[in-house]
Amino acid sequence: MSANYAQIDPIDNLIVAIDNLPQGLKTVVNGEEIILKENIKSKHKFAVKDFAVGDEIFMYGVLVGKAVLPIQQGEAITTENIKHASADFNDSNEKFVWTAPDTSNFEGRTFNGYHREDGSVGTGNYWLVIPLTFCENRNIDVLEGALSEKLGYETKKDFAVDTDALIAQYKAGASNDDIYNTPIIATKEEISKNRLFKNVDGIKFLKHDGGCGGIRQDSEVLCNLLAGYITNPNVAGATIFSLGCQNAQIEMLEKALEAKSNTKPVHFLEQQKSSSERALIEEAVKHTFVGLMEANKIERKPAPLSKLVLGLECGGSDGFSGISANPSLGYAADLLAALGGSPVLSEFPELNGVEQNIINRCVNEDDAKKFSSIMRSYSAAAVAVGSGFEANPSPGNIKDGLITDAMKSAGAAKKGGTSPVVEVLDYAEKITKPGLNLLCTPGNDVESTTGLAGSGCNVIVFTTGLGTPTGNPITPVLKMSSNTELYEKMNDIIDINAGTVITGEDTIQTMGEKVLDHVIRVASGETPSKAVVKGHNDFIPWKRGISL
Known part of the structure; x- marks a missing residue:
């Protein structure tokens, strides 16, 4: 270069x-x-x-x-x-030989995680509160107001006001001067220091606009996704709100949980069977509190790197993304695959033009055919509504040098590294195999990261050339810049700078090792991702419509 x-x-x-x-x-x-x-x-x-x-x-x-x-x-x-323009591809794959990278710098390394009954290991320990339909979002808000700040978890404000302290002073007969001298403002950091359950990282409230209306398949996909969140290694259990008459029935979620071999506590509350809203909320608060008590009994313990399930994501890409950040993340993915972990490549519209390379890397023929089938049907569906993969690049992509979808895709695919593809999964299917997995998600950043967490990723690295605040409720999202200018400008939300590859201070290999090392520290709870610190909890289920 x-x-x-x-x-x-x-x-x-x-x-x-x-x-x-x-x-x-x-x-x-x-x-x-x-x-x-x-x-x-x-x-x-x-x-x-x-x-x-x-x-x-x-x-x-x-x-x-x-x-x-x-x-x-x-x-x-x-x-x-x-x-x-992009190359045609065949459904059959050719013989593929992979040379794994040198993993000697990571041999014997571990991360400290939360060990689950099913053998998976979490990088976080969260309790979920989930509505089965948008009609229950109001009750989710009530529960959040009752629990988050009081238990020392994140507030949506930069600070919290402790009015209870003034009330206590008044009841004790305090003077005006006593009132004025009583501290009542707490920062986010001070709130977290007062956390009641030290081993529980948070309560996450997954509000959404689905569960009813639309088509029945949307509700089925939603329940599969929610089951994926509950069974994600980073989750201890869940409280579920149902109205009762919606398309996404409790039985539908129970069936999805059974299919994913759930072993975690899940409490279902149906409002139309409750005696009152007050009784519903009281029961939900108590179930959630007891669930937090049980979750708090779990402590971080060493786990092999093979327990890492690493989501590979990009968004707000620029002309450097495919040169610095994406191939560096790809090298980290190769290291993890060689160590027995599971990197996961998503965003199928951004694999347009590199299909044959992906197909040739599939370990078995069924996965090669599954991938080509999904890509062809996805492309045909886009064309059927008057669009196509060629419409994928955003104005920001184009402005910064990515002027065709195939150009964008060829750079985006670099974050998947070079290792064999062990399995091809459709949206919300569970990741079970070590090695590089392919997961069908749309190109929409939040729909894609939502899908990665729903399939079991316990860490996500998100490369960007233009910057993004995207995070996830349960899975730490590390942002990685393709250029140093972005890293310096948006340092409050960017975790890793791959711009040093452009300037020659790092190679793809040295930066890839730095990425994996950072992932290990985040997975251990030693270095929080900036998205977690900022409380970026983006959650948008994909309804399987055309989303490029």
Whole structure:
């Protein structure tokens, strides 16, 4: 990689500008001198040769577009002169041989987690309060108001007001001066220090807009997702609110829990069978309090790295994401796979153009066929509503150099590393196998991270080039920047800086090792992810409509 520009793969006929490059600059690619015909912005690309209309354009070693106008050598690649194009793929896979990375720096390493009855290990210990339908969201709010602050858990405000202290002073006959001298403001940090249940990381309230209306399949998918949250290693148990008449019936969730071999306590409350709202809330508070008492008995203990289930996510990507953050995360995923852990690659619309590579890496033929079937049906469904995978790049992606979906996808796929694919899972299916898993989620960041946690991920690393505050209620989400400028600008929500790969201070390998080391510290509760510190609890179930 030059200090100013880079060719990512030897067959690429696009060059990435690392810095802003001025018109007239002489560059040398594969021994050939190229003079830039115009200014090239950082993260954008220029042509390594002349292109005629219809010529194929390659980046990351794969087809990412076709020329729609003549392009001269040294000209910028834009949305005006190329269009999306991706390679065809076969359902059958070829023989795949993988060389695992050197894991010697991690041999014998452990993390301190919460050991569950089913053999999984949590990186957190949460109690869930869940409505089966949006009609119960109000009751969820009541329970949150009754429990969170009082028990020392997060508040949505930067501070809490202890009015109870003033009431106690008044009842004790305090003077005006006594009232004025009584401290009543507590910060989030002070609230957490007063946490009653030291081994319980929080109570999470999963409000949503589903469970009724829509189509019956939406409720089935929702129940499968909620069952995945309850059985996630980071969860100790749950309190469930049901109205009674909604599509997402209690029996539907019970069936989903049984299918996932649930061993955790789950308390169901049906409002239409309760004598009053007051009685419903009283019962819910008591069930939840007792559940917290039991959850508090579990303490962190050492666990092998093979118990890590690592979600691989990206969002707000830029022209550097596929060069620094994504391949570094991919190397960390390869390390984890070699150590017996389970990295999980999601966002199927962002695998468009690299399908054959994924298919060839599938360990068994059934998974290869399942992946190709999901990709073809997903693509067809998008086309049926007048869209397509080519509509995936956002305005922010395009502005920062990702101008076709295949270009974006080829970079996004790098976060999956190079290891064999051990299983292909549809949305809300449970991760059970060590090695790289593929999970069908949409490209929507929060719908995807919601799905990763629902399939069992106990940690998620989220790469970004533009910045995002995305988090998850139960699974710590570590944000990783593709460039140093973003890391410095949004340091309050970004955990890891992969911009050092761009500047040459790190290689993909050294940064990958840093990523895994950070994951281990977060998994052990030693270093909280900034999304957890900020209380970013994003939860959006996917209704299986077209979401790119």
